[in-house]
Amino acid sequence: MTDPSVAQEPRRLLENLAARGVSLELSTLDLCFVAALRLRSRTQQLTSFSEQELGDVFRDVCALAQPEAASVARRATAAIQRLRDQRLLSRVDGAGVVRSGAYALTRLATSIVDFYSEEEALTGESLTLLMRTLHASLLELLEQARGAASEREFSERVAGPLRVTVRDLVDGIERRQRGLDLQQERFQHEIGQLLRADWFDAVARCQELLEATTSTLRELNEVLLRDAHALVTLLEDIRELAEERRALEVEAACHRVSEQLDRIGAWGSARQQAWSEYYQYVHRYLRDVVRLDPTRALTERLRAQLSGRAGRSFSLIVATPPPLAVPRDVTAPSDRPAVERPRVERERPLTEAAPDDRERALVDGVHGALDGGARTLSAVTEAVVATLPPEERFASAGRVAEAVTKVASAESARERSWQRVDDGIWIEEWSLEREPKDA
Amino acid sequence: MTATKFLTLGDAVENDEFPAVDLALRRGRHVDRDDAAWFGFLTDAADVLEPFYRRFGAELVYRADGYYYLLPAGDRLAKRHLSVAEMLVGQALTLLYLEPGTVEQGGRVRREDVLAHLATVMGTDTLVRALNPKRRRYDERVAQETVRARVADAIRRLTALGFVEALGAEELKLRPALLRFAEPVRAAADAGAALSKLVASGELALTPLDAVPEGSEADFDDEPGTDEAAERDGEAAPDDETPSETPAPPGATSTAREPASPGGAPSAPVVQFDPSLFEDFGFEDVAQEPDESEAGEEPE
Numbered sequence: 001m002t003d004p005s006v007a008q009e010p011r012r013l014l015e016n017l018a019a020r021g022v023s024l025e026l027s028t029l030d031l032c033f034v035a036a037l038r039l040r041s042r043t044q045q046l047t048s049f050s051e052q053e054l055g056d057v058f059r060d061v062c063a064l065a066q067p068e069a070a071s072v073a074r075r076a077t078a079a080i081q082r083l084r085d086q087r088l089l090s091r092v093d094g095a096g097v098v099r100s101g102a103y104a105l106t107r108l109a110t111s112i113v114d115f116y117s118e119e120e121a122l123t124g125e126s127l128t129l130l131m132r133t134l135h136a137s138l139l140e141l142l143e144q145a146r147g148a149a150s151e152r153e154f155s156e157r158v159a160g161p162l163r164v165t166v167r168d169l170v171d172g173i174e175r176r177q178r179g180l181d182l183q184q185e186r187f188q189h190e191i192g193q194l195l196r197a198d199w200f201d202a203v204a205r206c207q208e209l210l211e212a213t214t215s216t217l218r219e220l221n222e223v224l225l226r227d228a229h230a231l232v233t234l235l236e237d238i239r240e241l242a243e244e245r246r247a248l249e250v251e252a253a254c255h256r257v258s259e260q261l262d263r264i265g266a267w268g269s270a271r272q273q274a275w276s277e278y279y280q281y282v283h284r285y286l287r288d289v290v291r292l293d294p295t296r297a298l299t300e301r302l303r304a305q306l307s308g309r310a311g312r313s314f315s316l317i318v319a320t321p322p323p324l325a326v327p328r329d330v331t332a333p334s335d336r337p338a339v340e341r342p343r344v345e346r347e348r349p350l351t352e353a354a355p356d357d358r359e360r361a362l363v364d365g366v367h368g369a370l371d372g373g374a375r376t377l378s379a380v381t382e383a384v385v386a387t388l389p390p391e392e393r394f395a396s397a398g399r400v401a402e403a404v405t406k407v408a409s410a411e412s413a414r415e416r417s418w419q420r421v422d423d424g425i426w427i428e429e430w431s432l433e434r435e436p437k438d439a
Numbered sequence: 440m441t442a443t444k445f446l447t448l449g450d451a452v453e454n455d456e457f458p459a460v461d462l463a464l465r466r467g468r469h470v471d472r473d474d475a476a477w478f479g480f481l482t483d484a485a486d487v488l489e490p491f492y493r494r495f496g497a498e499l500v501y502r503a504d505g506y507y508y509l510l511p512a513g514d515r516l517a518k519r520h521l522s523v524a525e526m527l528v529g530q531a532l533t534l535l536y537l538e539p540g541t542v543e544q545g546g547r548v549r550r551e552d553v554l555a556h557l558a559t560v561m562g563t564d565t566l567v568r569a570l571n572p573k574r575r576r577y578d579e580r581v582a583q584e585t586v587r588a589r590v591a592d593a594i595r596r597l598t599a600l601g602f603v604e605a606l607g608a609e610e611l612k613l614r615p616a617l618l619r620f621a622e623p624v625r626a627a628a629d630a631g632a633a634l635s636k637l638v639a640s641g642e643l644a645l646t647p648l649d650a651v652p653e654g655s656e657a658d659f660d661d662e663p664g665t666d667e668a669a670e671r672d673g674e675a676a677p678d679d680e681t682p683s684e685t686p687a688p689p690g691a692t693s694t695a696r697e698p699a700s701p702g703g704a705p706s707a708p709v710v711q712f713d714p715s716l717f718e719d720f721g722f723e724d725v726a727q728e729p730d731e732s733e734a735g736e737e738p739e
């Protein structure tokens with residue numbers, strides 16, 4: 001049973017953030033400035049800072065983080081404005097222009113600094129303490145719920161503490177869980193570093209780190225297993241009473257806290273499982289690799305082998321499934337013949353043939369016509385082309401004229417007359433005079 | 440090993456774990472503590488299973504690093520030797536297993552770390568040539584693509600053999616069986632003698648890999664994957680690692696895959712298909728020329 005308004009909460013939140021264009025941009029200097037303010041407020045029990053104090057803190061931070069920076073006062077003004085724009089610093093005096101302001105860090109700023117500074121990890125001791133406090137709070141709430149006469153009284157007595165006190169306690173456990181996660185990550189990194197640096201000499205220290213985290217996780221899981229069930233039972237009792245009194249707000253709050261407790265329980269078992277695997281792996285590594293190869297010679301020899309600098313190449317033999325037998329006769333496909341063509345001589349053999357000297361025949365024809373008494377170009381052309389096939393006659397007419405000029409002198413009237421020679425052939429007429437043979 | 444649970448072979452065979460473990464071992468799987476149920480079963484049943492597998496001409500081997508595997512010695516169980524790519528990737532994974540940096544991640548590495556490590560140790564050029572053995576000259580891009588494909592393929596095969604475990608698409612968990620790749624160099628005294636001893640025991644076979652062709656005269660056409668088919672699952676190309684060219688160690692045979700003939704008798708003229716040939720179907724990273732010699736996939 002989930003309240004639809006609750007289900008839409010993340011969406012609304014995201015829409016709201018997107019619409020407002022919320023963003024955070026903090027340089028290292030800004031972050032140092034905020035951290036310095038947070039630390040000073042703690043050590044000097046300050047609830048707010050005057051403008052002068054803000055400037056002093058910024059100057060100190062600047063001297064530490066960016067000693068070469070110039071115009072520190074102007075930078076301080078800009079930094080204070082940036083923090084105010086991003087709602088990390090707020091003015092709390094309300095005096096306006098009457099006097100210089102007093103400023104305090106917002107919850108957002110303190111949370112950011114706490115993330116970097118505290119890193120409070122969950123321990124068996126802190127978890128036990130938190131669980132007991134949570135148990136006591138829920139018991140008290142149950143009593144309050146039972147004693148509430150009206151619906152309004154029920155909501156006032158139960159809903160507020162459930163929403164604030166109980167959720168803060170559970171949030172505290174979750175925050176410390178994240179701290180422990182970070183701690184584990186650091187340990188894993190440290191184990192790697194130790195082995196890189198000291199190899200065999202790091203074994204004892206690695207085992208110490210492993211054992212410490214293992215015992216912490218074991219202790220946490222024991223506490224969770226022991227107490228989580230009692231807490232969930234108390235929450236269920238409160239939820240049933242809320243249902244009877246129709247206090248929907250309390251019911252929803254119980255549901256959320258119950259979900260958080262489930263998450264904490266799941267976190268515990270998941271982390272223990274993961275760490276257990278890691279623990280086994282590292283122990284195996286320490287035993288099989290580090291102890292058996294204290295000088296890391298194996299790595300060097302294997303590296304030499306892989307790079308081909310040492311030893312002969314070899315191949316491991318492993319079992320493999322037997323081939324599948326196909327119980328029938330199968331004709332293995334024959335090789336597909338390559339595409340080819342019959343080999344033939346590209347050059348055809350030469351054959352003897354009578355020479356076909358048409359040019360010579362044409363010249364002989366011209367001579368014959370002239371010898372026969374022809375004295376005009378049309379007469380010679382007609383006599384020569386008449387012996388040729390019809391399709392060659394037109395093309396040959398020009399060659400006849402050329403041959404004629406070589407064996408006879410040609411004359412023509414100023415106005416040359418056109419003379420028909422054959423079908424489709426008309427030529428300009430020349431009169432010819434046969435030249436002497438010796439010429 | 441001391442068996443505490445199974446007094447007879449019948450008890451072991453009747454156990455629910457037996458069929459799966461038996462099949463896995465016969466497929467070359469290495470079983471370690473991460474396979475909690477199988478490992479527990481083998482630990483309890485080792486005394487009765489060792490003589491059982493010996494009757495098949497195989498040895499159920501347990502290594503002090505904490506893993507079991509089946510080592511066929513005779514010809515009754517099929518066996519193969521790992522391909523060039525599998526051996527190179529296996530050794531690179533072993534180096535990563537030995538790295539202190541890997542401990543930080545609980546024995547997890549990214550796939551790209553494997554290739555990067557191989558390239559660092561061997562040198563990119565040698566690696567490319569080792570995984571493109573038939574190629575006298577090659578296009579850099581095509582050859583590197585082939586290397587990536589072969590390394591990915593080798594990782595997949597080593598995963599099936601229990602040397603590594605795939606965690607999602609990018610991560611691998613290294614397993615203790617990888618130390619098998621370091622066996623020949625474990626002994627500080629004489630690596631050659633250790634190698635000979637392992638060859639004699641049938642643990643491994645010598646290969647002509649150390650003659651990685653530097654400008655061999657083999658033909659080459661600049662197409663990716665043209666000779667990949669030859670190396671599928673140890674079925675190496677003639678100039679790659681043809682088993683018939685492998686110096687035959689005692690107990691080793693001349694084929695990468697040795698089909699088991701029932702009773703050792705010569706079998707009828709049947710066509711035998713190697714199921715491992717089917718393993719690549721549809722999972723290639725690079726386009727390949729279709730190869731009729733390797734179609735299909737073994738259902739896993």
